[in-house]
Amino acid sequence: MKINNTLKSLSMLALTATVLFYSCKNTEEEKTMDNNKSTQNALLAEWEGPFDGVPAFDKMKVEDVKPALEKAMELNLKEIEAIANNEAPPTFENTIVAMEKSGKTLDRVFTYYGIYSSNISSPEFRKVQQEMAPKLSEFQSKISQNEQLFQRIKTVYEASKEKELAPDQQRVVQLIYEEFAMNGAELNTEKKKRYAAINKELSELYTNFSNNVLADEEGYVTYLNKDQLSGLSEPLIKAYAKAAADRGKEGQYAVTNTRSSMDPFLTYSDERALREKVWKNYYSRGDNNDEHDNKEIIAKILQLRKERVGLLGYDNYAEWRLQNRMAKTPENALQLMNAVWPAAIARVEEEVADMQAIADAEGKDIIIEPWDYRYYAEKVRKKKYDLDSDEVKAYLQLDKLREAMFFVAGELFNYNFATVAKGTVPVFHPDVNVWEVTDKDSGEHIGLWYLDPFARQGKRSGAWATTYRSHTTFNGKETVLASNNSNFVKPAPGEPVLVSWDDAETFFHEFGHALHFFSSEVKYPTLNSGVRDYTEFQSQLLERWLSTDPVINNYLVHYETGKPMPKELVQKIKNAATFNQGFATTEYLASAMMDMKLHLADPDTIDVANFEKETLASLHMPKELVMRHRTPQFGHVFSGEGYATAYYGYMWADVLTSDAAEAFAEAPDGFYDKVVAAKLVNYLFAPRNAMDPAEAYRKFRGRDAKIDALMRDRGFPVPQN
Structure with a gap:
């Protein structure tokens, strides 16, 4: 199999x-x-x-x-x-x-x-x-x-x-x-x-x-003129100019309908009406009441899923799906989400109050709306922490981040990455580059890593990792062919790719999946499979190395001067580590809870639009933000079944992540402690699905994971037992 x-x-x-x-x-x-x-x-x-x-x-x-x-x-x-x-x-x-x-x-x-x-x-x-x-x-x-x-x-x-x-x-x-x-x-x-x-x-x-x-991602593009660029950085302006030129609109600037293009525009643009337009384009994908509308499709999917598991004797799809996951039951998954939700929305209320105060002080006669959240959050960040995201981005060059990931892989996994010359290995697009992965000591060939970093027409949004060939030994050794795929906005020729801190973490996250593929030591192909609420854990954990001192001091260098990130700026980033966690946690949890509740509801008479609205109201969803993935565009759940009733898995995995990160933080040599790193590889990466995930984690940590570390990481109150 x-x-x-x-x-x-x-x-x-x-x-x-x-x-x-x-x-x-x-x-x-x-x-x-x-x-x-x-x-x-x-x-x-x-x-x-x-x-x-x-x-x-x-x-x-x-x-x-x-x-x-x-x-x-x-x-x-x-x-x-x-x-x-x-x-x-x-x-x-x-x-x-x-x-x-x-x-x-x-x-x-x-x-x-x-x-x-x-x-x-x-x-x-x-x-x-x-x-x-x-x-x-x-x-x-x-x-x-x-x-x-x-x-x-x-x-x-x-x-x-x-x-x-x-x-x-x-x-x-x-x-x-x-x-x-x-x-x-x-x-x-x-x-x-x-x-x-x-x-x-x-x-x-x-x-x-x-x-x-x-179709909606390709069909809705916001074009700007020169007088509509206020607040945008020069590298971003050049990237938007290239996006427009690529679409035959020379002299204009294009904000495409993808997260990597939308997010920075909503963060920096001073043009409120345009922010609203870009926001509505993005969050209306699949929900425009036209030939590309997904609401009836979703209702039918829910009905068919319930009928199918009913044939097997299950009451609902969630019960069937979670039986072989770490959570085991939808009730257990909801219990975790419900434990975090009140603290998340309470933090949103605080964040919005801070934003509204700044808008009022500027004399703006507005009430904070969803298209204002990122923009005013950035102003709050600057005021509270004297932290400017553009200043941070100047030290986050995509190529240097890639080198940092290679360094971390060398320290933890003993891997070396060497560039494969263009033309040696066929690629499906000129943007794709390839590296050979070998063991640093023995020189043994481990596999190839393909990187496809830029957005383009015909490429789905987001970031992901995949394998073209997985490691096995049962029928002769198979080496690994793995890829990471992103949607960074392609820069103008000669310009660096500068990314946000969040995007840098995502880059490390997806590389964590690749390292999971490369580190496999299983004999049989089936054992390379993943348990959905566990398999995100390893990649989420790798995000933590972005903020370690060796990475900051050697790879987060200014794109113009080449100087490392100043200690003062590093401290500001650390001080702001829990900033905007209300937004980040709430937008994610709203999607995860919606996924679960959709599959626990009776689908026979479901009205998808009303269900989303009523469910969010029952959760007291803050009106100033929206689900990370609204139902009509929730590809994790409705373009297949990989994450259906399993989107909660990121939170489940994050409990493990926070707990495991504390194991490194407590070690003598911190995140580069060789003893803990060896346990990480041996128990959490190499076995893949060769042992029960709960058993694997206990072998690493010596106990089950606790929610306390997660709450501390997000700056939320730790529940009292």
């Missing part, structure tokens, strides 16, 4: 995150068929070239996607039948290992499909995507509902309970069995048919949802 590659691909493909793909080794006949086809279709060909083979991104063509997927599915279904119809009694080797050796051709195709979907989408590709979504769902159902296959899996699973296998083998069997059982393998024929039909319909809805959001 290739959970590691399959689910990674499917989350990008806007398909259900519980889809399973299995196959055994190609027969000689199938290899011949594959190779013949590969000569005509580059997406099917085995990866060749240096570094154990790399994707042929330079040979990608949209017209190859559909036939490649169809051929790969055809081959895999034959492979599945070979496993299911094996006349020998089921064993770990002939059933589970056969699955683990599966899907080489399909994995390759999904790598390309994922790149098109997330990084270089086009109208031509979206047509293919819409056509293939239901076919991929049907294909999945043929596997997950294969009765003979499941009976073999169940036999191995039952036998393992009587006579235990090696720990990693036991874990693989458990994960595979549970995944099949959770996805309807034990339903009767009639229910299986309905289950498959629901999945097919959902796959189409997920694709439509994603494409609607992307």
Whole structure:
């Protein structure tokens, strides 16, 4: 079972995150068929070239996607039948290992499909995507509902309970069995048919949802004239000028409808009416009551999800989804969120009062609105902490941040990153660069790291990490191909990329995911899978190294003078560490709680717009800010199932993060303590999903995590037991 590659691909493909793909080794006949086809279709060909083979991104063509997927599915279904119809009694080797050796051709195709979907989408590709979504769902159902296959899996699973296998083998069997059982393998024929039909319909809805959001991101651009740039920094003005020129609007300035473009404009622009326009464009994506509106799609998704888990005997989708997560139940997840929520909205009230006081003092006859929050928060920051975000940004150059991440990886993981010369490894866009990762002592090749940093048309918003190939050793060692993808505004030629402190933390965060991929020491592919409310923990923890002294002193240097960040400015940043935590925590928690409550509600008569409004009112959501991801654009939850009823996982993971960070802070050598770092790698990164996350954390910390550190980090009152 290739959970590691399959689910990674499917989350990008806007398909259900519980889809399973299995196959055994190609027969000689199938290899011949594959190779013949590969000569005509580059997406099917085995990866060749240096570094154990790399994707042929330079040979990608949209017209190859559909036939490649169809051929790969055809081959895999034959492979599945070979496993299911094996006349020998089921064993770990002939059933589970056969699955683990599966899907080489399909994995390759999904790598390309994922790149098109997330990084270089086009109208031509979206047509293919819409056509293939239901076919991929049907294909999945043929596997997950294969009765003979499941009976073999169940036999191995039952036998393992009587006579235990090696720990990693036991874990693989458990994960595979549970995944099949959770996805309807034990339903009767009639229910299986309905289950498959629901999945097919959902796959189409997920694709439509994603494409609607992307259409609104591309369709709403705010163009500025020279007299509308007040408050904006010179580097930002140049970036907006380039964005306009790229769209054929030479001489104007474009604020695109993405977070990386919107956020700095709302923070610095003195033009209140334009701030309102940019804000409304961004937070209305998927909610414009036109052909790209997502509200009816969301209602249908919720109805189908509830019906599907009802077939399995569950009362609601959240109950089904959380059974194998750290939280275990929706009640436990809500308990954590409810513990933090009152402190968060109380802090918002304080923050708004500070902002309103400044607006009043300036003689502005206004009441703080959501499009004012970032702008006046910046003024409060300057007044309270004498901290200017533009001053901080001058020391946050993207290239130097990348070097800082490499330094941290060297100190904690003993990795070295070396530039791979342009042209050595194919890339899918000129903006992409590649580095080789090796062990600093032995020189052993670990893998390749691809970086795709800039926003472009056809690229989904946000930042993410993914793998093109994951580490395994059960069938010969596989080295890692990992990527980080961001949406920084591309600068004018010769200009540095300067980012905010928040964006710098996000850059470190996504690199944390990449380090999780590179540090894997698992034998079987399935064990590279993640537990959603745990897998964000490792990447959130890596954010903490941004503010460590070696990084600040050596890599946070002024883009013009090259001088390191002054100690006075560093102290101001540390003094302001809990600044605006009301905003940050509330906008996130509102989305996480909405996600959970949507899936606990009765969806049959749901009005999505009213539900969002009424739920926020019941939570006493401050009117001065909005959910980080409003429901009609909540891609984490409605472009697939990876984060559905799981967006709370960032908060769950942050409890672990804050607690683990205190372990480093208390160590003799702080965040670079070798003893604690070794435990970090050995217990929290290398095992991936080879052991239960709660057990792994206890091995690292010596106890379970406590919420106290999280509350201290955010400057909130610590609950009294």
